[in-house]
Amino acid sequence: MENNKTQLIDATANPAPLGLLAFGMTTVLLNLHNIGLFKIDAIILGMGIFYGGLAQVIAGIMEWKKGNTFATTAFTSYGFFWLSFAALVLLPKTGLTTAPENASLVSYLVMWGIFTGALFVGTLKISKALQFVFASLTILFFLLALGDYTHNDTIGFIAGSVGIICGFSAIYTGMAQVINELYKKVILPIGPIG
Structure with missing residues (x-):
């Protein structure tokens, strides 16, 4: 009897640029808010809910379909981070709950810093560009926690500056993947490992 095997070829697009760009932008x-350029408003919350939030969750689900556990975990988690961030700002305005206490906000940021630091370890097997994104994001979460804990405006400004650099590094990494794929060669290097 003949042993017939069917092999499926994944011809779906790479969802990582969507997730990276949503996160980065x-x-x-x-972090432009964090350095004092403007207050939190509908622009940040809208981006947090729809692009940073929903687009990253969608990218994470697409990565799951591709079997990429790291990207599934990262994009889905940070997508829900943005949704939770928007909820932290919006829920107190509804009267359903109070604004977060300083200790709980610091704890929230520390937990995200620990989580991000753990994911950074995974980037050591992926690319130098992602190492930079996750290293700077880990530092950002801990600086934000320290700034909220101490109420030190200078630390808040430094955190915002690190956040802007982190965001632009994610934008670069996402765009590099798009451009390199389109041109079928390395135009914008990301430093793949291995």
Whole structure:
């Protein structure tokens, strides 16, 4: 009897640029607020809900279909981070709950810093560009926590500056993947490992 095997070829697009761009652009906007350029408004919250939030969750689900556990975990988690961030700002305005206490906000940021630091370890097997994104994001979360804990405006400004750099590094990494794929050669290097 003949042993017939069917092999499926994945011809779907790479969802990582969508996730990276959604994360990066939303992160830049929030951190322009953190350095004092403007207040949190509908622009940041809209980006947080729809691009930083929903687009990253969609990218994470697409990565799941491709079997990429790291990207599924990262994009889905950070997508829900942005949705939770928007909820933290919006829920107190509804009267359903109070604004977060300083200790709980610091704890929230520390937990995200620990999570991001753990994901950074995974980037050591992927690319130098992602190492930079996750290293700077880890530093950002801990600086934000320290700034909220100490109420030190200088630390808040430094955190915002790190956040802008982090966001632009994610934008670069996402665009590099798009451009390199289109041109079928390395135009914007990301430093793949291995």
